[in-house]
Every structure is written in structure tokens, then in C-alpha cells.
Amino acid sequence: MRPSSGSCPAHASPARAPGAAARRCARSEGVRRGRRELLGGSDRRTPVDNLVAIAGIGLTPLRPVSPDLSFRELVLEVCRLVPGPVSVEVTAVDPEGMVRQARELASWAPNVVVKIPVTAAGLEAISTVSKEGIKVNCTLCFSVNQCLLAARAGAAYVSPFVGRLDDVGQDGMTVVRDTVEIFKKYNIPTKVLAASIRHPLHVVAAAKAGADIATVPFKVLLQMVHHPLTDIGLSRFLEDWRAAGLELELPVGR
Template sequence: MKFFIDTANLNDIKEAYDLGVLDGVTTNPSLMAKEGIKGEENIRKHYKAICDIVDNNVSAEVISTDFDSMIKEGESLAQIDDKIVVKIPMIKDGVKAIKYLTQKGIRTNCTLIFSAGQALLAAKAGASYVSPFIGRLDDIGTDGLDLIEQIVGIYQNYGFETEVLAASIRHTQHLLQCAQIGADVATCPLKVITGLLNHPLTDKGLAQFLSDYKKSQEATEQALAG
């Protein structure tokens, strides 16, 4: 499974990259605004700064919702860096834009997926990634993990190369369950990834090892002193 971090915060991206497990970044206008990044030129510079940190896969989202504008914006975003994946919404013109950009050799991430049918259309159009939002489905009483499982099964049935990018992941259990049912990618906040590090028995075991080592050193020093 690939790990993407869902943020525009450069410090979090650097920390995830230094951890050695980061495969990419997803971001959007809301996350940019959260970091105080405003204005087209500043946003483009920020995308480039992200690309300079990671090895690949930086999803940059279009703002437009009509075909011609999405194409223009998508091609412009793709020129920032070869690592850019153009993020396109799941709407009719979005599917058309995915087809067009794919034919131009530009990778795409179809976002705001909430049904298997939408994911099927995106894959047919040639999307590199589809982003089902499992947390938002959970919020309305629908099991988002069921959707991941459906999409994975459909793609396996027909050999689609589109990768399933599980988005709107809220906690480590979400992430692990997505891995169990075969999602290709999980994108989430840094705290969800670092949460995988934690287990009380690890902490207890390490404390015991260090305590035993200290006792051993003290015993050795006493023996030498005697």
C-alpha cells in the first residue's frame, strides 16, 4: 500500500518523508487556504515546494468545473513539475477532462467519488487514481469501507490500471482496514500514519529492555570497582 499525506503543510510533509514511508501528497484549495496560501502564483509556488520534497505523486486540484477551463487549468498545473497529478472532480465534464488529459500523457486523480458507478466511469476514462471519500460516507451512516471493497473488486474483474486511493481517512483503523481490503493508496493526515507506530506493549517492552540494560551496566561497574 502507498501512503500519501493529505495536507499542504510543508513541515508535516517533510516529517512524513523523513520517516521513510511517504509515497505522495494530496492537497486541495481548502488545505492551501488553511496554510494561508492564497493567489494563483503563490499556490503554484507552493505546489512546486511540495514537489521538491517528495519523490512523486503530488495531487493538485483544479478549481474549474467546465471542460475547457479544466483542460486549461490541468495542463497548466501539469507544467509545474512532472510529479503533479491533476485532481479532477467526478462530474460529467470532469470525466471528459480525464479522458483528454490521459490521452495527453497527464496523470489524473478523480476526486469526490461516492459510488462504485462513479469509480467505474473514472477508470473507463483512464484516471490514474480514484479517490473514494470513506470518512464522509461514514458521516451519513454509510459504510465507506464497503465502497472501497466494491471498487477494488470491479477493477480486479476487468484489469483496470486505475489505483484506488482511499481518502477522507480519519484514524489508523480506517487505514488498516483499507489495506486489508486491497486499496492501493491511503491518503490521510500525518497523525494517522504516525499512529501506526504506537502500541502499549512496545512501550512496555522498550522500558523493560532499557531498565535491564541499566541494571547490567551498574552490575558491571560495581564488579570492576570491587
């Protein structure tokens, strides 16, 4: 890659170019690589990036996105780009470990929401950290009962997984719908986050079901933006405009 003004070469790393400046350069490139993987393969800010920043983002520590970027650095960069909640998941499976990790993750940035799975250990951890003011997104919910228990433990969000339930022959959206109905009936403040969204129709169904939030993959977000008739209509308008020989004159300086 050819570096432009103010950028770092793609191959720069502390090992090949020692010193504080080289480390900063490598971290900067690592951030760009991480951002490319998170936001659809481009390191240029596009209008779609603003859609990503509307509500928030979720991160699961499955694999490193760059050898020059630690998971903590990635989370901090995302928290800087996204003004809304950023859900970050624990990896411990025991309550003590979950609590320790939740406290650490929550200390990274004020908009971090800690993801904790809805297990017996997870519910114990949620009860502990929620009393400390740490916001929790209870993840891997597949039943209304799990959502109720998570809310009772103090979770700020519950995440019923729609697509994965559909995969095993169950109606995932029913869990969302029933959870929303019960939370409203009993004035439970926990927000319902529809997760495992596979396509735009899931988003519409989640909205109709009353979900507060939908976790939408970047690919689905793009599908929501685009419609073939919009493209055709815009193309025809521009053709008619050019055929008319008109120009849109704007005042100087605008």
C-alpha cells in the same frame, strides 16, 4: 524567532526588506512555514518525514499556508521533498477551465497528479487530458458507478471517500472493496486510492479490501507508528540495560 546560521528571520518579507536577497529570504521562510503546517508543526526533518515521502502527498488549494508563499511555490517545494506522486486539485468547475488548469498544474513538476472531481464536466476533462498523458486522480467518488466512469474516462486513480460515507450512515469501505473487485475482474489499470481516512483501522480495512493506496492524514500516520506497548517495552529494555551497567561500544569512526 531567533535566526540561526543560514536561516532567515520569521518576520522577513519583501515589503520590509526590499531586494532580491530579501525576496529569497522571505520565500525560504515561507517554504518552512508551509512545511511546518503540512508535516505536523515542525520545520526540522524527522524520521516521520521519510514516511511521508514513501508514496506521495495530496494538496487541496483551500487556503494559503504562508503570506510569503504562493500555492505554486508550495507545490514545487512539496514535489522536491516527495519523490512520489503529488496530487493537486483544480478549482474550475467547467470542462474547459478544468482542462486549462490541469495542463498548467501538470507542467509544474513531473510528479504532479491532477485532482479532478467526478462530475459530468470533470469526466469530460479527464477524458481530454488523460489522452495528453496527464495523470488524473478522480476525486470525490462516493459510489462504484462513479469510480467505473472515472476509470473509463482515463483516470489513473479513483478516490472513494470512506470517512464521509461512514458519516452519512453508509459503509465507505464497501465502495473500496467492490471497486477493487470489479477493476481486477476486468483488468482495469486504474488504481484505487482510499480517501477520507479517519483512523488506523481504516488503513487496515483499506489494505484488506485491496486498495492500492490510502490517503492518510499526518495525525493518523503518527497513530500508525505509535503503540503504547512499544513505548512500555522500550522503556523496560532501557531500564534493564542501565541496571546491568553495560555499555554498547562501537568502533571509532562509525
